Amino acid sequence: MADPKPGADPKPGNAAPAKKAATGAFTPAGVSPSRRARRKYTVRLWAVRNSRFLEWFYHRFADLFLLLHPVWKLFGYQRVERPITFVEKHVKGFLFDCRMCGQCALSSTGMSCPMNCPKQLRNGPCGGVRANGNCEVEPDMPCVWVQAWKGSQNMVKGNAIMNVQKPVNQSLRETSSWLRVTAEAAAAKEAAAAAGKDA
Amino acid sequence: MAHIDENPLGPHLPLDPLPGHSSLGRLERVLRRGEFAVTTELNPPDSANPEDVYERAAIFDGWVDGINAVDASGANCHMSSVGICALLTRMGYAPIMQIACRDKNRIAIQGDVLGGAAMGVTNMMCLTGDGVQAGDQPGAKPVFDLDCMSLLETVRIMRDNGKFLSGRKLTTPPKVFLGAAINPFAPPYDFRPYRLGKKIEAGAQFVQSQYCFDVPMFREYMKKVRDLGLHEKCFILVGVGPMASAKTAKWIRSNVPGIHIPDSIVARLEGAQDQKKEGKQLCIDIINEVKEIEGVSGVHVMAYRQEEYVAEIVHDSGVLKGRQPWKREPNPVDQMVAERIERTREGVEQNQQQMAEIASHHPH
Numbered sequence: 001m002a003d004p005k006p007g008a009d010p011k012p013g014n015a016a017p018a019k020k021a022a023t024g025a026f027t028p029a030g031v032s033p034s035r036r037a038r039r040k041y042t043v044r045l046w047a048v049r050n051s052r053f054l055e056w057f058y059h060r061f062a063d064l065f066l067l068l069h070p071v072w073k074l075f076g077y078q079r080v081e082r083p084i085t086f087v088e089k090h091v092k093g094f095l096f097d098c099r100m101c102g103q104c105a106l107s108s109t110g111m112s113c114p115m116n117c118p119k120q121l122r123n124g125p126c127g128g129v130r131a132n133g134n135c136e137v138e139p140d141m142p143c144v145w146v147q148a149w150k151g152s153q154n155m156v157k158g159n160a161i162m163n164v165q166k167p168v169n170q171s172l173r174e175t176s177s178w179l180r181v182t183a184e185a186a187a188a189k190e191a192a193a194a195a196g197k198d199a
Numbered sequence: 200m201a202h203i204d205e206n207p208l209g210p211h212l213p214l215d216p217l218p219g220h221s222s223l224g225r226l227e228r229v230l231r232r233g234e235f236a237v238t239t240e241l242n243p244p245d246s247a248n249p250e251d252v253y254e255r256a257a258i259f260d261g262w263v264d265g266i267n268a269v270d271a272s273g274a275n276c277h278m279s280s281v282g283i284c285a286l287l288t289r290m291g292y293a294p295i296m297q298i299a300c301r302d303k304n305r306i307a308i309q310g311d312v313l314g315g316a317a318m319g320v321t322n323m324m325c326l327t328g329d330g331v332q333a334g335d336q337p338g339a340k341p342v343f344d345l346d347c348m349s350l351l352e353t354v355r356i357m358r359d360n361g362k363f364l365s366g367r368k369l370t371t372p373p374k375v376f377l378g379a380a381i382n383p384f385a386p387p388y389d390f391r392p393y394r395l396g397k398k399i400e401a402g403a404q405f406v407q408s409q410y411c412f413d414v415p416m417f418r419e420y421m422k423k424v425r426d427l428g429l430h431e432k433c434f435i436l437v438g439v440g441p442m443a444s445a446k447t448a449k450w451i452r453s454n455v456p457g458i459h460i461p462d463s464i465v466a467r468l469e470g471a472q473d474q475k476k477e478g479k480q481l482c483i484d485i486i487n488e489v490k491e492i493e494g495v496s497g498v499h500v501m502a503y504r505q506e507e508y509v510a511e512i513v514h515d516s517g518v519l520k521g522r523q524p525w526k527r528e529p530n531p532v533d534q535m536v537a538e539r540i541e542r543t544r545e546g547v548e549q550n551q552q553q554m555a556e557i558a559s560h561h562p563h
Contacts, residue, residue: 166349167353
């Protein structure tokens, strides 16, 4: 599991970039490809603190979207996809640093987006979380899953964090998860109505 | 008398399947019998020489029930776990093939699971893997297509349902005993036991923990695990290992993510005359403490670059209670390979005409 190399200089952080740079190897400044810029995590942490409110709000919002199902159908889901994706990307990007995986799991992860984890873990924290609750890869970022656990404790349906999530379907990237959830809910509702009529 | 984990018809034959067992391996048999299991980790060589692997494995002969073949641990490049497993199974060792999600996507991983199982690997360990930034090639692309949980589920589906993740059928599913890793020593501490529960739900049958240096903390974790009833659904092996010196301990504490070493341990090492000996004694003491904890089924001894001490540690702690882990695990294809080598040695001439004739009458 661990691969310690005794005898090297103690450097904060396991990546020890200074040591690597000294060997002459190319050391990129921000070594994590999932990091866009070194920044503060204020909004993301606010979302976790207010996970209960956001959960409540999302339920209202999802209901509204479902009510608008005839409208989406009128225009065609294909045609509304682009503008809705644009809005979703920016709203969720601001609130959660959303990465547009297209299969939102925020309700099961305490309103802390798991795609911000450098390992993109969707099922809980890895074993490398620092004692101060920060990420092993990006020492200045609070671990997404430590936050997720905190957020889920406030939520009414926080227990959803115990569900095993399926692997990400990469072909759904950059698509609207709002519309997908709405279309699925509408289809389920119609199926239930059809079953009720038959019975 | 035949060894208990031996084919009654002869030690050179592969083991028969037992009811309720998911693999043909001895590690599963040992654990299910309720015996205290010992596993260890092979330091993967940075070479293409098979003898390097055999030399490093020979140190453990007769002392361990399984050898972890690590998959580029710490994201440092070494011989691959599949390669090590190919070499080890050929010689009758019982490897635990580690699969990390860092370097391979789901297509490659499912292929490796089949390949590993075909080579005779009976134990597989599903890990997320360290970030590439921790290793010697931080510019590499981190894959992380699956995570440890979905990987466990994938292999379980392959084994129990005989299907790929896509639903395509397998003609022979891989018979493997599934493992995972736990780290009770990293935050969020109160989520950790539930995470073990999730892993069991996904398919974990045994787990190996990160280095345990803080026994009271581990005891607390195990209490919660027992309250949830998880120790009955999964075998828990505690990770232990000798520290070479107080300096190493301090270095690991500040540089290797996820290893928690309390100050008291560092102080104990610093106070000793012979720090290396004290590190070994400390490891034995920890084994003796954790083996008494209810729900602990074995130890996983990680003695990085001190592999020669594993035998001594296992012996001095007396956890095997006189049991000798069987040295050689026969491979299902052993006989075929032997016959083939025999034929080559005898110099049986191949008649192409005749072979073509036979082949045409036995279409696939």
